[in-house]
Amino acid sequence: MRGMSLPEATLLEMVFPDHTNHLGTLFGGQALAWMDKAAFIVASRHARRIVVTARSEEVSFRVPVRKGQLVELVARIVEVGRSSMHVEVEMTAEDPLSGDRRVCTSGRFVMVALDSNGMPTQVPSLPAGD
Template sequence: MVDMVFPEQANHHGTLFGGAALSMMDKLAFLVATRATRRPMVTACSGQIDFRSPVAQGRLVELAGEVVRRGTRSVDVEVRVIAEDLATGERHDSLGGRFTLVAVGGERARPNAVELASPGPEGIGPVSSMVEMVFPGHTNHFGTLFGGQALAWLGKAAFVAAARHARMPVVMAASERIDFHAPVLEGEIVDLAARVLRVGNSSMSVEVIMHAEELLTGQRRLCTRGRFTMVALGYDGRPVPVPQPAEPTC
């Protein structure tokens, strides 16, 4: 899971607020535990939280989690947080911790078949992935994900993919096309995959594909696909050249 440290998540020192960091880690632990058990899970406790180094505002944070213990009704999930400087690519192991989650409610749901999207165009470089949970505050009066919130998540994923390619500040210059294929329901998660498709002189075309996943069944469906033009800026605020894709070698 990937996220960005924005000003509202930073303390007066300009670094990631400890409570915001714990919230990110707990969300990932919940997703890992629910995907592993396909049962409703709640956090019972957290421990061994180790704040190794501060994470500055503007850094990207990449969270990784794995189940390290399975009980009859509970699982322990280890979570690590890696901070990345988007300008240099430098990465630091910043936080770690263990969360115990307990299953509540009835029996495990039976997984359904997984619906996958058709593959998108071949891109340049690695895919940047993000996961978000759809809470009541993200939905409209129909109980489905508000379109503006979906666009915000798509834009953030496009920003991460473009900034990782350029290793410099980027801004959105245009939204080329957005297709909403299916609604996303409250309580589902959205899985976003972003990849740079083309590189110009100072601009990049980024495609973002968003799937919805029903956590208790594992069923996935394509919900939204968007394409964005992102432009790299120098520290004077003007467009600057971005690295071109490497030529294939024979």
């Protein structure tokens, strides 16, 4: 039986022309939006509450993502505070014809859970390791 792992969410997106700049590469803002979406999903599922983005930090754009590539985003909660969740997101670009995959962008997001009055509220701790 597997040990408990960190809460995780995976999203797949396709880079269409309207996601790109004049060079045919993914807009940085679109990459951030997809990364924030992945962070939102994993934090919402973990907290089972409304969550909002409090901060994005340490975002690194390593290699460009080209029009026509697939993008896989993996978001993992790596730390939990009282009402906050620190989520690391890694974005991998894949050429759909060759299968070549490269990590292109990574970042860290802080998500905060809110109660019905819009105030920060407690979230569950991370599962204990093996």
